[in-house]
Amino acid sequence: MNSECLLPEVIDAVIQDGEATADVLPSNEKWMGVTCPEDKPQVMEEIRGLVLAGYCPENLWRR
Structure with missing residues (x-):
């Protein structure tokens, strides 16, 4: 796969089609x-900095 999904464009399209609001x-x-x-x-470095600063837990996906 060599393309990206640009969320602002997708969201705008569904809003313009009257299928959603945001x-x-x-x-x-x-x-x-x-x-x-x-x-x-x-x-990954940015997230590690947030973990070290105590802003978020080390394992975000386990409770």
Whole structure:
């Protein structure tokens, strides 16, 4: 697969088709995402920093 799904475009399409609505919530938080394999190391480093700062648990997926 050599393409990405651009969420803003998909969301806009369903809104324009009258199939959904969306609310935009303000936030001062920093956004990060992985859109290609080269992004993964930097995002992993950012998440590790959040864990070390106590902002989130080390294992986000286990309770």
